[in-house]
């Protein structure tokens with residue numbers, strides 16, 4: 001038997017109403033001990049009941065409340081659930097919680113209600129993760145993606161792959177069991193190849209589109225790099241429209257990393273202003289420089305800032321070769337000054353160059369437009385976002401892709417069909433880990449611990 005858990009589900013602090021949630025076999029009995037009004041154990045399911053919470057030791061009234069009674073199994077956790085709506089003061093809410101704890105409830109762990117919803121089969125693992133995304137959503141696009149995850153649209157991507165695999169497995173089985181059976185497709189390796197290839201392409205597409213999911217959920221990691229004094233911090237400040245990073249004409253001012261966020265078409269740009277990249281003997285500055293190089297590796301987008309008024313140096317060419325593996329934009333700043341920069345020596349695609357004068361506020365809009373173009377943000381904003389977005393499922397799906405490539409090769413090499421069948425079953429199981437058909441206890445603990453209390 002599961003113990004009965006409780007937690008304050010609304011955010012802690014003063015509000016008009018606070019909700020305390022109780023879930024478990026004894027939810028009704030425990031709340032009933034504290035409730036003056038109707039006998040909650042006898043009311044209909046899914047009713048809201050007016051009454052008072054009293055302290056049973058001295059019968060003092062704690063608060064006037066509305067109590068929602070929801071009986072299993074049609075509840076979020078599939079257990080009996082009672083929600084107490086109190087006046088949202090800190091003292092009264094905490095007092096009600098305390099009374100629940102002294103009368104048989106245990107304080108829920110973070111995410112424990114959702115964990116129970118998952119363990120009791122109410123939602124799958126992807127949907128559970130979506131619940132957290134929905135709570136954390138800050139932009140409309142994030143909210144839409146999370147809603148599609150919570151309501152199972154994203155799970156269907158995986159469920160459909162799994163049912164296709166079952167189809168293939170059953171075809172193989174019929175063939176193994178009744179090799180002489182004419183009616184059934186004779187599943188020879190030849191016939192299987194196109195099916196496997198089609199499946200591989202679908203997995204590929206889901207993975208390709210999951211990049212959109214990650215961009216929506218986590219934003220675009222953007223690193224602003226370049227030599228000292230070219231205007232990197234000025235660029236960050238201009239994009240943020242505030243003076244966040246310190247700007248001076250002294251080279252080496254930004255020694256550590258300064259971060260800021262803006263939203264472009266509903267997508268968050270997570271910007272990092274870095275220390276200027278140059279050879280230096282200053283210990284603090286050189287740590288900054290190596291940190292900047294590291295942010296390039298982790299970035300989705302690199303903004304390389306050059307000074308129009310400075311000649312090109314060899315280290316820039318070196319830097320350029322590093323950032324070319326990423327999405328990048330070359331910003332030529334200080335266009336208000338005389339040009340000393342020889343662009344012909346710069347081996348970059350012209351469409352990726354933006355001329356700016358941050359001082360005169362010129363070029364910021366062009367830069368934003370370029371980012372929208374590079375990441376297809378217009379399309380992302382208008383699409384109904386149904387993408388895998390958490391790195392856990394994406395990495396499992398990547399493994400599945402590797403396995404399916406091996407199967408395809410195995411078929412071409414005429415590997416025995418019963419071995420192939422085993423490999424296909426393995427993929428089916430791996431996919432089950434994405435939506436939690438199979439799971440490990442440790443993963444659940446780790447995942448739900450990131451939820452907020454009362455969810």
Ligand SMILES: Nc1nc2c(ncn2[C@@H]2O[C@H](COP(=O)(O)OP(=O)(O)O)[C@@H](O)[C@H]2O)c(=O)[nH]1
Pocket residue numbers: 226227228229230231232233234235246247248249250251252253254276333334335336337356357358359360
């Ligand atoms: N003339 C001119 N000066 C600029 C421009 N943008 C930034 N600066 C100046 O260049 C200097 C260095 O800027 P800063 O943003 O600190 O460069 P960082 O070292 O790359 O972060 C400051 O004195 C800025 O005011 C610009 O577009 N034109």
Ligand SMILES: [Mg+2]
Pocket residue numbers: 232233234245246253254274275276
């Ligand atoms: Mg700086």
